[in-house]
Amino acid sequence: MTNCCYPCIPCYNQEFIGQVRAAIADEIGAVAMYSQMANMVDSLALKALIMGIAGDEYGHARTWMTILALCGYCS
Numbered sequence: 001m002t003n004c005c006y007p008c009i010p011c012y013n014q015e016f017i018g019q020v021r022a023a024i025a026d027e028i029g030a031v032a033m034y035s036q037m038a039n040m041v042d043s044l045a046l047k048a049l050i051m052g053i054a055g056d057e058y059g060h061a062r063t064w065m066t067i068l069a070l071c072g073y074c075s
Contacts, residue, residue, distance in 0.1 A: 011071035020068050027061035030054070 011017060034054035038047045 008072045009070050017068070017071065017073060020064055020071075024061050024064045024068070027057050027064065030057040031061070 031054045034050055034057065038050040038054065041047055041050070
């Protein structure tokens with residue numbers, strides 16, 4: 001457990017930390033799935049729409065990573 005570059009708000013609830021880590025994994029998995037789906041369609045409009053969704057999921061993962069870092073966990 002390290003503080004990285006964020007002000008640390010320690011969270012010692014390991015169930016919460018585990019759920020945050022699971023949320024990160026789920027969001028990253030969704031990015032991969034949606035990227036694969038975008039590559040399955042020929043329509044540029046559909047590709048853009050689906051990749052936009054993938055980008056949203058990536059943003060969610062980054063938010064969860066920030067929450068984890070704020071709790072003092074940087075990995």
